[in-house]
Amino acid sequence: MDPVNADHEFLLHHSAVEAAPRLLGAILRHESPDGPVAVRLTEVEAYLGAHDSPNPDPGSHGYKGRTERNAVMFGPAGYMYVYFTYGMHFCANIVCGTAGTSTGVLMRAGEIVEGKDLAYTRRPAAKNEQELAKGPARLTQALGIDRQHNGIEVFRSPVTLQLADHPPSPQHLSTGPRVGVSGPGGGHEYPWRFWLSGNKTVSVYRAAKPRQPPVV
């Protein structure tokens, strides 16, 4: 499988944990029939592999093995895994690393750098520019990405990804526990949420809900 460019080559040879900080500042652009919208990624989360891969991750959708739903995650790097959640939202990941391991980066937030008007029409609830793509489901909504984009390439129209010229300096990079991952795979054991320090479009952190509420 020939990489289409240097950015694709990079994804092929790195796990999601290595690729995630490199994706901060990258531009993801979607050209829909209604027009283009592009975001600069400001917050991402890395998910590593299935239980039988070199880097198992209980928080990963692929942890328990391949199913029809997560099949794209087990494919080659450079494809987009889009899943439906909470009965109404879509979230998008970029598949990384070696095919079969099921490692990918969830895109959690970004700032709109092109197509702001179209993004507002897709996100009427947004009170300001910073809310347009603040959160994983808001980001897909602003970009116009849904289930029909599951399994498409991210280096070929209508979706194109372009990495930043340089990774963020340590001073501009923050890390912490992943949002919403409860039980094994959550908390500080897996500090694989990465964001641009101080950026206004980064979604607020909420600790994952415990499986059973504490008894008072």
Add this chain to the structure above:
DNA sequence: GGTCCGATAGGCT
């Protein structure tokens, strides 16, 4: 600013 809670449908045990 923060916190709480309902909506809603599909995946998986």
Add this chain to the structure above:
DNA sequence: GCCTATCGGACCG
């Protein structure tokens, strides 16, 4: 049946 890699509106300060 239970759970979910969430959002937005209501309400409180």
